[in-house]
Amino acid sequence: MKTYLLRRLVGLIxxxxxxxxxxxxxxxxxPGEPTVVxxxxxxxxxxEDIERLRSYYGLDKPLYEQYWNWxxxxxxxxxxxxxxxxxxxxxDKIVERIPVTLWINVLAMGLILAIAxxxxxxxxxxxxxxxxxxxxxxVFIGFAVPSFWLxxxxxxxxxxxxxxxxxxxxxxxxWQTMGYWQQQWDLLQHLLLPxxxxxxxxxxxxxxxxRSGMLEVIRxxxxxxxxxxxxxxxxxxxxxxxxxxxxxxxxxxxxSIPGLIGGSVIVEQLFSIPGMGLLFYESVMSxxxxxxxxxxxxxxxxxxxxxxxxxxxxALADPRIRxxxx
Amino acid sequence: MKQLAYLxxxxxxxxxxxxxxxxxxxxxxxxxxxxxxxxxxxxxxxxLMPPSLTHWCGTDTLGRDLFSRMLYGARVSxxxxxVAVGISLIIGVALGAVAGHLGGRWDTAxxxxxxxxxxxxxxxxxxxxxxxxxPSIWNIMIVIGLTSWMGVTRLVRAExxxxxxxxxxxxxxxxxxxxxxxxxxxxxxxxxxxxxxSTVLGIAGAVLTESGLSFxxxxxxxxxxxxxxxxxxxxxxxxxAWWLSFYPGLAILITVLGYNLxxxxxxxxxxxxxxxxx
Numbered sequence: 169m170k171t172y173l174l175r176r177l178v179g180l181i182x183x184x185x186x187x188x189x190x191x192x193x194x195x196x197x198x199p200g201e202p203t204v205v206x207x208x209x210x211x212x213x214x215x216e217d218i219e220r221l222r223s224y225y226g227l228d229k230p231l232y233e234q235y236w237n238w239x240x241x242x243x244x245x246x247x248x249x250x251x252x253x254x255x256x257x258x259x260d261k262i263v264e265r266i267p268v269t270l271w272i273n274v275l276a277m278g279l280i281l282a283i284a285x286x287x288x289x290x291x292x293x294x295x296x297x298x299x300x301x302x303x304x305x306x307v308f309i310g311f312a313v314p315s316f317w318l319x320x321x322x323x324x325x326x327x328x329x330x331x332x333x334x335x336x337x338x339x340x341x342x343w344q345t346m347g348y349w350q351q352q353w354d355l356l357q358h359l360l361l362p363x364x365x366x367x368x369x370x371x372x373x374x375x376x377x378x379r380s381g382m383l384e385v386i387r388x389x390x391x392x393x394x395x396x397x398x399x400x401x402x403x404x405x406x407x408x409x410x411x412x413x414x415x416x417x418x419x420x421x422x423x424s425i426p427g428l429i430g431g432s433v434i435v436e437q438l439f440s441i442p443g444m445g446l447l448f449y450e451s452v453m454s455x456x457x458x459x460x461x462x463x464x465x466x467x468x469x470x471x472x473x474x475x476x477x478x479x480x481x482x483a484l485a486d487p488r489i490r491x492x493x494x
Numbered sequence: 495m496k497q498l499a500y501l502x503x504x505x506x507x508x509x510x511x512x513x514x515x516x517x518x519x520x521x522x523x524x525x526x527x528x529x530x531x532x533x534x535x536x537x538x539x540x541x542l543m544p545p546s547l548t549h550w551c552g553t554d555t556l557g558r559d560l561f562s563r564m565l566y567g568a569r570v571s572x573x574x575x576x577v578a579v580g581i582s583l584i585i586g587v588a589l590g591a592v593a594g595h596l597g598g599r600w601d602t603a604x605x606x607x608x609x610x611x612x613x614x615x616x617x618x619x620x621x622x623x624x625x626x627x628x629p630s631i632w633n634i635m636i637v638i639g640l641t642s643w644m645g646v647t648r649l650v651r652a653e654x655x656x657x658x659x660x661x662x663x664x665x666x667x668x669x670x671x672x673x674x675x676x677x678x679x680x681x682x683x684x685x686x687x688x689x690x691x692s693t694v695l696g697i698a699g700a701v702l703t704e705s706g707l708s709f710x711x712x713x714x715x716x717x718x719x720x721x722x723x724x725x726x727x728x729x730x731x732x733x734x735a736w737w738l739s740f741y742p743g744l745a746i747l748i749t750v751l752g753y754n755l756x757x758x759x760x761x762x763x764x765x766x767x768x769x770x771x772x
Contacts, residue, residue, distance in 0.1 A: 186610040194623060308758075312750035314702055316709045317725060317743030324732055423612075430617030434706055448618060449710060452625040460622055468613045475613070 172483060176476060187468040188242070191461050192235050242465070248458040250451075258462045262444065266466075268338065269443035272359065272435070273428045276366035277421065284371045285417070288378025292413075293405060295383060303375070310372030315431065319365040319438045326361070334358050336440040362439045366431055370424055377420055381413040388412075415486055422478025426471045508759025514752025522568035531559035533566045533719065542735045552737040554728065560737065564745055567719040571749070574635055574704045574714065575697040581639025583693055586646025591677050593647065594654025601651070608644050616641045620703065621712060629712045638700050646692055653685035687764035691757050698753035705746050721746050 222228045226237060241248065247258035291300045327335035334340065338358050339351075346354060385391065386409055394404045432445030440446075444463060451459035483489045502509055521528060530550075537557035545552045551560035593604035620637050627633045654677075657663055666680050682689075701721075707713035708722025716723055721742040728738025 182606065183610055183613065186606070187613055190610065190614070194619065195626075308751055308754055309747070311754055312698070312702075312747050314705050314709075314725075314743055314746050314750075316706065317739070317746065320729065320732065320739060321743075324736070328733065426613065426615040427617075430615035433617060433621065434709060437710060449621070452622050455626070464614065464618050464622065467615045467618055471613045471615065 173480065176479065180472060180476070183472060184469070187472070188239055188465055189235070191464040191468070192238060194464075195457050195461050196231060196234070238461070242462075247462040250459050251456045252451075252454060252459075258458045261447065261459065262462060262466065265442060265444045265447045268441060269429070269432050269436070269445055272362055272366055272441070272443065273425075273432065275359065275363045276370065276428060279363060279367040280370035280374055280424075281421075283367075284374035285378055285414070287371075288375040289382050289405070289410060289413075291375070291379045292382035292386065300379075303379075307372045307376050310368050311376075313368065315365050315368060316434050316438050318368065319361065319435070322361055322365075323438070333361060338441055362435050362441060365438070366428060366435050369427065369431070373424070374417060374420060378413065378417060381416055382409060385409045385413045415482065418478050418482045418485065422475040425474040426467070429467050429470060505759050505763055507755045508763055511752050511755030511757070511759050514748060515756050518568060518749050518752060519572065521565055522572050525562075525565040525569055529559075529562035529565045531562045533558060533562040534717065535559075542731070544735070545737050551741040552735065554735075554738055555731060560724070560741060563719050563724055564721065564742060567721045567724050567742065568745070568749075570631065570714055570718055570720040571701050571704060571722070571746070572697075574631065574638070574720070575700040577635040578638035578642065578700040578703075579693055579696040581636060582643040582696060583646060583689070585640070585643035587650050587682070587689070589643065590647040590650025591654060591681070594651035594658070595673065595677055595681065597655075604647065605651070608647050611641070612644050614641075617703070617706070620707065621710065624707060624712045629707070629715055631714050631718060634704060634707065634714060638703050642696060642699065645696075646689065649688050649692055650685060653688060654681050657681050657684055687760070691761045691764065694753055694760060695757040698750040698757070701746060701750055701753075 219228070226234055229237075238248070245259060247262075249255050250258050250261055287303055291303045294300050323335050326333045334357055338355065340346075340354050340358075343351060343354060386405075388409075391404060391409055394408055395401075429445075432443060433449050434445070435441070436443045436445040437449055444467075448460070448463045450456075451463065498509075530548075535558065537553070540549070540553045540557040542555060543549050543553040543557075549559050549561065551564065553559055554563070589604050589608070593601040619641050623637050624633060627637075657680075663676070663680060666676055671680070704713050704720060705722035705725065708720060708726050711726070713722045713726075714720040716727065725739050725742035725746075728735065728742070732739050
């Protein structure tokens with residue numbers, strides 16, 4: 169297990185380098201520079217001023233040198249300063265926005281598991297029943313529905329017309345005056361729709377996967393054997409079959425991380441939640457290069473870590489792998 | 495008729511999905527013939543009319559007929575889907591063929607690159623590039639295509655690896671068939687099933703991605719109507735005119751659903767294990 173972990177960690181290094189190279193290349197090969205944006209706003213800016221700005225941001229150096237500087241500063245967790253008018257360090261800006269996004273995604277992940285697994289198992293156990301057909305239809309719709317459209321409809325329906333849920337932001341205006349539990353309740357109400365909208369695609373995907381995994385396992389020889397030995401059906405399903413069908417889900421969860429992080433742009437924009445997704449959107453629209461590059465890299469690193477965690481838990485959960493690496 | 499009943503029994507998903515997809519595609523192609531109104535004609539007497547028999551999906555803030563606009567929007571949305579998937583298909587098949595057929599160092603290099611790109615939240619990449627390049631319809635098609643080839647690459651590689659040891663491939667090699675010909679006329683045709691499935695599912699994904707970009711103001715730009723940007727234009731008036739956002743979203747939902755059903759149906763159709771069971 170230890171050697172396996174070590175090998176995986178070493179294997180991350182070239183991936184990390186590649187990720188930084190892609191992020192850097194993408195930003196610098198795209199036409200247009202932040203100094204040009206300033207120029208549009210200020211017609212009186214002279215060529216010398218632009219030159220000074222370029223050298224201030226290091227844009228006059230050759231690309232490989234810029235890349236190397238950026239990389240070595242990033243290794244010390246220095247992502248540079250934002251191009252925005254506040255010129256704050258990029259890292260500070262991201263750190264204050266990241267918890268919200270992580271919370272929403274973790275809650276979404278929890279919701280996905282809590283709904284998708286029982287749903288998939290139930291559909292598989294009642295294969296070809298009316299319940300199975302209905303959930304299959306629901307799953308296909310869940311796959312196809314544009315999340316922001318559903319979010320918009322729910323916002324108008326539940327939030328505006330019925331006034332059951334708050335429609336945007338994270339806190340009510342009187343948040344400061346609330347007691348602790350009131351605050352938690354308020355937060356929960358605000359996060360309910362965003363978490364649900366983030367989770368909807370995952371619920372559809374994972375329950376579908378769970379269903380087919382369970383169907384496959386139920387047909388396996390060892391399940392037939394268990395049945396022949398007279399083990400009760402419930403025990404076969406939940407003790408033997410479910411555990412085997414759950415294994416691939418771990419990997420799938422790891423693979424769904426980039427989708428969740430990417431989707432947070434839309435969810436946070438829709439519900440005006442000040443998280444990393446919204447920060448990314450703002451930075452993209454204002455061509456805040458250091459911020460855009462830092463968030464892209466951090467998003468990819470989060471994915472990488474998520475995949476690693478998934479593979480490790482897979483190795484821990486599956487005795488076949490656990491023993492082969494000892 | 496008999497054949498239809500047979501298909502309905504054997505592949506209901508295929509038939510339903512294929513049906514939805516053909517209706518949408520035909521509607522898009524024949525938009526100028528079907529559309530009851532001129533999609534750009536402004537009519538100040540018909541502003542924000544709710545859905546009725548004359549205006550099936552209502553009218554917008556300029557009095558334009560929503561149904562007609564959606565028919566033209568279908569052309570744009572579907573074109574984005576087709577071209578984007580075409581691009582990802584070309585890249586994916588080429589890289590997958592290189593990895594699966596040449597193997598060795600080529601394989602390692604291609605798969606490493608694929609893993610790397612898979613780590614990125616693709617929506618971030620697409621968003622950043624589109625924002626920097628200007629959101630024209632061509633840029634959107636190209637960028638979506640450039641960020642969605644990874645699945646096809648893995649698929650083609652896996653198919654090629656499993657075909658490599660088959661007898662007809664050995665026979666072709668023994669006959670001295672060139673690499674390119676081997677890939678083109680022996681390996682690819684045998685991998686067509688899964689490639690087709692992923693193409694169909696990819697179109698659904700690209701239509702959804704474009705609508706997501708539109709939501710952020712970075713999709714196909716008006717006056718070119720796409721379902722995404724019609725939906726977003728309607729968002730501001732959603733409380734007084736729900737239909738402006740409701741119908742375009744529904745159109746996206748139904749179209750994506752159609753492609754997904756078609757993809758699943760094709761997958762079942764090509765899966766020999768399922769065929770034996772039935």
